[in-house]
Amino acid sequence: MEIREEVFGEVNGQDVKIFTLKNSSGMELSCINYGCTITKVLVPDQAGNFENVVLGFDSIEEYIHHSPFFGCVVGRVAGRIANSQFELDGITYDLPNNEGVNHLHGGDHGFxxxxxxxxxxKGTDEVKVIFTHKSTDGTAGYPGNVTVSITYTLNNDNEFNISYHATTDKKTLINLTNHSYFNLSGELKRDILDHELTLKSDHFLKLSDSLLPTGELVAVDQTAFDFRKGRKLIDGVQSDHQQNQLVGGGYDHPLVLSANREDEICLVDQQSGRKLTVETDEPTVVLYTSNMMGNDFEIRGVPARKHIGVCLETQHHPDAIHHPSFPSIVLDENEEYRTSTTYRFSVM
Known part of the structure; x- marks a missing residue:
């Protein structure tokens, strides 16, 4: 196992550090302390060729000016909060709106x-980076001084784990996720439409025209949202289902998981033979197929475009504070927020 720390760039006069984790099989993961951002994941294809399978940049300037949340941790609350406002114990909190009238991924000054x-x-069988941050009371409108730690761990089984922990001194909201965009073809040789996804989910959350959950659970049966026996992502692009069309052709939806820690999410690229298995203790995964990706920048020499990456954002339901039937994202001062997600890479 290897791990090294270097300077990646500079933000506001402070060094941005890059951490590179490598296991005995040759799998390598790089991340920077700006946003806990995963910049590269090198894994082999079925012929043993190691290539990068996530979207990212080689300079901090590109992350600042172009990144649509590539590889980062988003928070305090992942996803959208309706009308950039919520109420706790009779107090109304106003948040900055950064997507129309709504608040997205913690706002313009989020995690x-x-x-x-x-x-x-560094251990014998694993290496890890522990990121810590204290978000002060009132940051982006959220109450409470919140202390957060995010641990990235790589082991010799080609497993990468993200564990999240947070505490607060005042009741607040917390719902964290990692926003990595995966493309198992390697080095962005192809888009992700022929990737096959198998997902243990019987229902998805219906979205409004503002892409906010309406609160309605929709059965996946006989829709392009039924991944229980596996299907290619292109099915969502070609679907005439109003929900697929609403998000620009494809997916940008929370799918409610029917199992946890049971190989519940599996993504495969048949041509390269790469397979990604995701296990989590979270109730939901937001599936996003880059339908809104702009084309005004490049990703390591490859023009950005729609459907070039797929996000598997494990989390609680978006906008849960406005839906009492959803699992709660309220964190009280006597509680701890803990969750983890494991990503296991293999070949078919």
Whole structure:
């Protein structure tokens, strides 16, 4: 196992650090302390060729000016909050609106824009980076001083784990996820439409025209949202279902998981033979197929475009604060927020 720390760039006069984790099989993961952002994941295809399978940049300037949340941790609350406002114990909190009238992924100064503290740990069978940050009371309109730690761990089984922990001194909201865009073809040789996804989910959350959950659970039966026996992502692009059309042709939907820690999410690229299995303790995964990706920048020499990556954002339901029937994202001062997701890479 190897781990190294280097300077990646500079933000506001402070060094941005890049951490590179490598296991005995040759799998390599790089991340920076700006937004806890995963910049590269190198894994082999069925012929043993190691290539990068996530979208990212080689400079901090590109992340600042072009990144649509590539590889970062988003928070305090992932997803949209309706009308950039919520109420806790009779107090109304106003948040900055950064997507129309709504608040998205913690706002323009969310966790993805923070320079986190990073500490490395090396063991015999695993290496890890522990990122920490204290979000002060009132940041982006949220109450409470919140102390957050995010741990990235790589082991010798080609498993990468993200564990999240947070505490607060005042009741607040917390719902974190990692926003990596995967493309198992390697080095963005192809788009992700022929990737096959198998997902243990019987229902998805219906979205409004503002892409907010309406609160309605929709059965996946006889729709392009039924991944229980596996289907290609292109099915969502070609679907005439109003929900697929609403998000620009494809997916940008929370799918409610019917199992946890049971190989519940599996993504395969048949041509390269790469397979990604995701296990989590979260109730939902937001599936996003880059339908809104702009084409005004490049990703390591490859023009950005729709459907070039797929996000599998494990989290609680979006906008849960406005839906009492959803699992709660309220964190009280006597509670701890803990969740984790594991990504396992293999070949077919």
């Amino acid at each position: 993805d824009k923070v320079l986190w503290d990073g500490k490395i740990e």
